[in-house]
Amino acid sequence: MGRTKKVGPAARFGARFGATLRKRFADIERAAKAKYRCPICESKRVVRKAVGIWECRKCGYTFAGGAYTPWTRLGEAARRVARSISRRASA
Ligand SMILES: [Zn+2]
The missing domain is CATH 2.20.25.30 (N-terminal domain of TfIIb)
Incomplete structure (x- = not known):
């Protein structure tokens, strides 16, 4: 996979849902899985x-x-x- 530095765990969504939403999701999922x-x-x-x-x-x-x-x-x-x-x- 390419660069996923910003979206982290949301990288699995590919280009879908928009960058802002994916970044927000990444923060939440990181917290949930910690x-x-x-x-x-x-x-x-x-x-x-x-x-x-x-x-x-x-x-x-x-x-x-x-x-x-x-x-x-x-x-x-x-x-x-x-x-x-x-x-x-x-x-
Ligand atoms: Zn305990």
Whole structure:
């Protein structure tokens, strides 16, 4: 294959869909296929199992996260809200 420096994993689409879209797709897919650190066992073995479902290949810990990354800014905000609500409920 020729030069795929810019589009990386989106190179498989050839000339289709336009360069901008392919570049955007490449960024997202790179993030989705990367390995992340497990919040339980700390090993870098968390992989995307399905959209929004992440699993640690070492300890088996499975959790809900973002569609393309295990943690999102919106998810963090939601966690904060959930924590403050549960604190209020128990007080
Ligand atoms: Zn783990």
